[in-house]
Amino acid sequence: MRNRLPPDQYISGILAGDRLVLSRAITLIESRRPDDQALAQEVLTGVLNRTGHSVRVGITGVPGVGKSTFIETFGKYLTDQGHKLAVLAVDPTSQRSGGSLLGDKTRMEQLSVDPNAYIRPSPAGDSLGGVAHRTRETMLLCEAAGFDVILIETVGVGQSETLVHGMVDFFLLLMLAGAGDELQGMKRGIMELADALAITKADGDNRPATDRARVEYQNALHLFPPTGTGWSPPVLTCSATTGEGITDIWQLIQNHQELMTRHGHRDRRRQEQQLAWFRSHLRNRLESRFFQQTGVAEQLKAVEAQIKAGTLLPVQAVENLLRNI
Incomplete structure (x- = not known):
């Protein structure tokens, strides 16, 4: 087969943390050719016992909220803390040409050269849900390669983008302040799925507006039915420019994971996601x-x-x- 490795070479390379082999394996996973898919399933089966040990975080938000900028700052914080980070960034696909810019690496200049970070942009293609066709499989390969935090950046908030919630442990919704009619313009469904909201660009003259937005969103979330897990989604403010609030968001994710693990909700959530x-x-x-x-x-x-x-x-x-x- 054209430029394809034997399954054992893919498996050994991935388990050794070889990024070139990992990238080739992800390309194999994303292929729609039947022979490639058969080989991809062999590779996935071979690395399956080394998966499932990362913290999976989905990040979405309204257009212009600064998802890539946030991930750059947040990701650098995580790698500075000693974590190995994989970012699966999904770019929208043109409905006319079928093409995709895949420009996330250019928007994450520092993170893209960080030795403890791996960024994989993928086209959304015809997949709904704000994620690429093979995001789940790609996530498993990254876990097998030793990445302990996986960030999934979706293409943006829309009615069909709640699919990302079905593959992550923590769902973070980024919001803007001062964009006008925030509560009315936001989809209630996706707010109900969020494990936390973060108001971005909380710096300079925009700080009073973000503080007001935080109170408004927190009041709105109190009207939603309880999650049944003992977790009440909080609303934070943050700035990717100054770094303010970034530490709080990671601490919040850790607190959430500790609570979910202690009560067995994390395992049940993953089992439901598999089904x-x-x-x-x-x-x-x-x-x-x-x-x-x-x-x-x-x-x-x-x-x-x-x-x-x-x-x-x-x-x-x-x-x-x-x-x-």
């Missing part, structure tokens, strides 16, 4: 197999023509397709 991953992949495979069946393409064309003409309702069209195949 959700299985069901999601099962649905995708069933859909793929359906469209690959002989005669489906021809029947689809005929049915779609009837739907366009208004002679067949979509619900009835689906029933007819399933009955005939």
